[in-house]
Amino acid sequence: MNMADHQNTISALNDLLQKNVDARHGYHKAGEDINHASLETYLEQKSAQRQRFTNELESEIVSLGGEPKRETSVKGSLHHAWIDLKSSLSSNNEEAVFEECIRGEKHSLKDYDSKLEKESFPPSTKSLLTAQRNQVEADLKKAQTLEELSD
Secondary structure (H helix, E strand, O other): OOHHHHHHHHHHHHHHHHHHHHHHHHHHHHHHHOOOHHHHHHHHHHHHHHHHHHHHHHHHHHHOOOOOOOOOOHHHHHHHHHHHHHHHHOOOOHHHHHHHHHHHHHHHHHHHHHHHHHOOOOHHHHHHHHHHHHHHHHHHHHHHHHHHHHO
16 A cells, blocks of 8 residues: 555545434434333444444554544534534434434444545455444444334
8 A cells, every 4th residue: 555545544444433423422412302112222322333443443543553542523513513502402302313413323334334435445444334234234223123113
């Protein structure tokens, strides 16, 4: 891997790392706003999952000789503020918070698809990202089913 490809790989992984940090915080916050047991459990599981993704991405970045950048992105911060606003405006309407979480999962899936399509990753990195992407997709389907059940 040449230096430019290596830097692109580290940058792409750090972008996904930041988005997973954002998602973990978002799920944790949404879980605090939900008073529905099955949705709260789901959101707690998603927060823990995104923490695991974060740890895996950090390890991969370090193994490739890069430095993990684990700060919350501005876009993510705005997303969290939007969840807070939507929650307060709808008097903590569980469906509204959950819809926002589903929207976030759809964006996450697009982020993984975009990175996997555009970047040339080493096999171990591609395998890790594909596994995380597939988990996001499976969880999105589960979230959509839970949303239907909560109607």
